[in-house]
Amino acid sequence: MSGTLAAPVDVPSGAPARVPDPEPGDPRLARLSLNQRTVAGWSLRGAIDGCVAAGLPAIGVWREPLAEVGVDTGVGWLRDAGLRVSSLCRGGFFTSADGGARRRAHEENLRALDETAALGAPTLVLVPGGLPDGDRDLAGARARAAEAVAALAPEAAARGVRLGIEPMHPIFAADRGVVSSLRQALDIAEQLPADQVGVVVDTFHVWWEPDVLEQIARAGDRIVSYQVGDWITPLPPDALLSRGMVGDGHIDFTALTAAVAATGYVGDVEVEIFNADLWAAPGDEVVATLARRYVELVQPPLEASATQR
Amino acid sequence: MSGTLAAPVDVPSGAPARVPDPEPGDPRLARLSLNQRTVAGWSLRGAIDGCVAAGLPAIGVWREPLAEVGVDTGVGWLRDAGLRVSSLCRGGFFTSADGGARRRAHEENLRALDETAALGAPTLVLVPGGLPDGDRDLAGARARAAEAVAALAPEAAARGVRLGIEPMHPIFAADRGVVSSLRQALDIAEQLPADQVGVVVDTFHVWWEPDVLEQIARAGDRIVSYQVGDWITPLPPDALLSRGMVGDGHIDFTALTAAVAATGYVGDVEVEIFNADLWAAPGDEVVATLARRYVELVQPPLEASATQR
Numbered sequence: 001m002s003g004t005l006a007a008p009v010d011v012p013s014g015a016p017a018r019v020p021d022p023e024p025g026d027p028r029l030a031r032l033s034l035n036q037r038t039v040a041g042w043s044l045r046g047a048i049d050g051c052v053a054a055g056l057p058a059i060g061v062w063r064e065p066l067a068e069v070g071v072d073t074g075v076g077w078l079r080d081a082g083l084r085v086s087s088l089c090r091g092g093f094f095t096s097a098d099g100g101a102r103r104r105a106h107e108e109n110l111r112a113l114d115e116t117a118a119l120g121a122p123t124l125v126l127v128p129g130g131l132p133d134g135d136r137d138l139a140g141a142r143a144r145a146a147e148a149v150a151a152l153a154p155e156a157a158a159r160g161v162r163l164g165i166e167p168m169h170p171i172f173a174a175d176r177g178v179v180s181s182l183r184q185a186l187d188i189a190e191q192l193p194a195d196q197v198g199v200v201v202d203t204f205h206v207w208w209e210p211d212v213l214e215q216i217a218r219a220g221d222r223i224v225s226y227q228v229g230d231w232i233t234p235l236p237p238d239a240l241l242s243r244g245m246v247g248d249g250h251i252d253f254t255a256l257t258a259a260v261a262a263t264g265y266v267g268d269v270e271v272e273i274f275n276a277d278l279w280a281a282p283g284d285e286v287v288a289t290l291a292r293r294y295v296e297l298v299q300p301p302l303e304a305s306a307t308q309r
Numbered sequence: 310m311s312g313t314l315a316a317p318v319d320v321p322s323g324a325p326a327r328v329p330d331p332e333p334g335d336p337r338l339a340r341l342s343l344n345q346r347t348v349a350g351w352s353l354r355g356a357i358d359g360c361v362a363a364g365l366p367a368i369g370v371w372r373e374p375l376a377e378v379g380v381d382t383g384v385g386w387l388r389d390a391g392l393r394v395s396s397l398c399r400g401g402f403f404t405s406a407d408g409g410a411r412r413r414a415h416e417e418n419l420r421a422l423d424e425t426a427a428l429g430a431p432t433l434v435l436v437p438g439g440l441p442d443g444d445r446d447l448a449g450a451r452a453r454a455a456e457a458v459a460a461l462a463p464e465a466a467a468r469g470v471r472l473g474i475e476p477m478h479p480i481f482a483a484d485r486g487v488v489s490s491l492r493q494a495l496d497i498a499e500q501l502p503a504d505q506v507g508v509v510v511d512t513f514h515v516w517w518e519p520d521v522l523e524q525i526a527r528a529g530d531r532i533v534s535y536q537v538g539d540w541i542t543p544l545p546p547d548a549l550l551s552r553g554m555v556g557d558g559h560i561d562f563t564a565l566t567a568a569v570a571a572t573g574y575v576g577d578v579e580v581e582i583f584n585a586d587l588w589a590a591p592g593d594e595v596v597a598t599l600a601r602r603y604v605e606l607v608q609p610p611l612e613a614s615a616t617q618r
Contacts, residue, residue: 131559137561138561142519169479170479170480171544173516173517173540174517174559175542175543183519207447208489210496231482231483233483234484235548237546237547238546239543239548249483250483252445
């Protein structure tokens, strides 16, 4: 080993890092959260340790890795590590045309709400679900999603958490999320109390929306989670894994982040990226890259706008 | 050869045909047009012959195969074959941040308009273009697209044709078409005279739009072309070639077609499908399949609604 550290490299691009690593304790990291799925190879234990090592104060937890260790154990680990849980991913999937399946989805969502409360997370992220097999009634599926959110809303309130409807990019309208724009998510959310139902703003999903800045302003205190990930081209072959590292693609994070901050949003910012190349990289390099990109591209407009308010 | 014809098979699915082949002269084919790119392997001559053999009365011509034979030759062939040209694909691509490039694009669009008029086609389809390399100002690119359409509008009028702004699925917002919804296309078109600027309704691009039926109704006589293609899952690896044969995917052609017909649209219906599996199939089987799917799924709501008016 020489006495000189190798210059840091961004993943998955392989390009030299553009800014120095923020050290643990750097105040610019105060609102940065790692969504667990960004490092798919890490268990909950690995993700907690990775966040602590990099100085991230928060984590977006997924239900499956939490279930692997059990909710009580996971809650204890997170408390002992001093990590906030910025959200629990994910509930939803309530578009089935079958009433029994929808009742089961409701019950599963109640369990997810229990977990959200146990984790002390402010919100349960709801992925609406896609069209049932062979069903072409998109309007019907959307109506069932809205009904299911309404049925869950008082259950969220009873547990002291909020539901976060996540509009998904129209690329997923058929098979994953029938709520396709922030405008549409707000049309649904606004039928219900703001302290029960909000929206998730994920840059990957909404960046293309022609009036996205106006819709963010409209959302106001309905924004329960702000997630960042980039749109890259050419689109990777697997559409589900088509998200890029912040700064690797076409999204203007300055404009979107400033708009979110201008609403008064003071929550964490989750980096959520599903990408096969990123998943193949070592987890600590993924976290180091996203921390650098966050302090370069996201944190400045987040705080600049907050200061102006 | 036995005396029995093999039962027809749909391409690219390989499934048995669901309805009998419509014969040339069948009145149900009276508005069916083959967009040339649906059979990428055919030259203009091949496409003309394929349409005539199958009894299709119209064709959507692309500029590149037309240029291969020359406009005069192509116009003569089409006239001799008795084919209508439902549209010319395509103009547009005017989002460059460089003024010189935009001027060149304008001039190229003038040539495309000349060709549209020479072909006797009612409309030139405009694909706006994507973000310039390294540019993240989507709003700026959209503004340039709107300006370019405005500059072309009187040129279209002078040639007796209409511009058709084609909103493209948000999957293409970064690299192909920055106009991402029918709502947005209409916001642009409505700044200009209806006899100069309209919109292209392509089911693949707009099916997911939350208020698509309302936007189609709003479009009214602005609809200059109705194109059909399906959204299939899983999405093929190449996003550009991700369109499916009508009926193979998730789109409700009944609702969309009835809405288009209800506006009073009396033009042709182009089948436009970019799909590698389809391109690998023999052209005559592609045309036979799309003709069957059209009379099964598109022609009935098209005519039912027209009758009700």
